C-alpha cells in the first residue's frame with residue numbers, strides 16, 4: 001500500500017478488522033456476528049439495501065436528477081463529491097487539504113476515504129429509520145451519485161459494502177457539459193468549476209470513469225439516459241427507468 005493510503009487507512013481504522021468490528025444495524029447487514037475468521041462479505045445485504053450508482057460526465061446533470069428522484073421514490077441521495085467536500089471543510093479533518101488538492105486537480109481521492117464516508121452515511125441513514133417507500137423492515141434505497149469514479153472503488157464497494165443493483169448513466173456531449181459547468185461556476189463557489197479544472201475532470205472521466213461504465217455495461221447493469229434535453233424531460237425519462245427497475249421490468253442494460 002502506498003504511504004498516503006497507509007496513513008489514511010490507519011486514521012480511518014481500516015487496518016483493524018474493517019467492518020466486522022463495527023456496530024451495524026442488525027437486520028440490514030450480513031448475518032455474521034463474530035469478528036474473527038469469517039469470510040468477508042458486503043456490510044449491507046443486497047436483498048434489503050438497494051444501491052443505484054449514478055454516473056455521467058462532469059455537469060451531465062446527475063445531482064439535479066437525483067434531487068428529483070428522491071422526491072419520486074424516497075431515495076437517500078448520497079453524493080460522493082458532497083461527502084468529500086463536507087469532509088474537506090470539517091474542522092480538524094486529517095484529509096481536508098488532501099481532498100481539496102485532489103478535487104481542484106480533478107483527480108480521484110484515494111478510495112479508502114470515499115468508501116468509508118459512503119459506508120458511514122449509509123449506516124447513519126439506515127439507523128435513522130426513515131419512513132417511506134422502500135424503508136420498511138430495515139430496508140433502504142440509495143442513489144450513490146458520482147461514484148464509482150474508478151475501477152478500484154467499484155470492486156471494493158460491490159464486494160465489501162453492498163452489491164449495486166444498477167447504474168443510471170446520464171449521457172450528453174462534452175460541449176453541453178462544459179457549458180453547464182461554466183454557467184454553474186458563476187455562482188457555485190466550487191473550486192473546480194473553472195476552465196482548467198473542468199479540462200482535468202474530463203480527462204479523469206475518460207481515463208478512469210468510462211472504463212467503470214464499460215465494466216458495468218459488460219455485466220448488464222447500465223441504464224443509459226440521454227441527458228441532453230431539458231431538466232424536466234430528463235426527469236421524466238429517469239423516473240420511468242427507475243420505476244421499471246423497481247418493478248423488475250428493467251434488469252439489464254437499457255437506453256432511453
Ligand SMILES: Nc1ncnc2c1ncn2[C@@H]1O[C@H](COP(=O)(O)OP(=O)(O)OP(=O)(O)O)[C@@H](O)[C@H]1O
Pocket residue numbers: 056057058059060061062063064065081146180181183184227228229230231232234
Ligand atoms: N438538462 C439540463 N439542461 C440544462 N441545464 C442543466 C440540466 N441538468 C442540469 N443542468 C444544470 O447544469 C449544471 C450541472 O448540473 P448538476 O450539478 O446536476 O451536474 P452533475 O452531473 O451533478 O455535476 P458534477 O459532476 O460536476 O457534480 C447545474 O447548474 C444544473 O442546473
Ligand SMILES: O=c1ccn([C@@H]2O[C@H](COP(=O)(O)O)[C@@H](O)[C@H]2O)c(=O)[nH]1
Pocket residue numbers: 058079080081082084102103104106107108109110114145146147148149153192201
Ligand atoms: O468518488 C469520488 C467522487 C468525487 N471525487 C472528487 O470530487 C470531485 C467532485 O465530484 P462531483 O461528483 O463532481 O461533485 C471529483 O472531480 C473528484 O475530484 C472523488 O475523488 N471520488
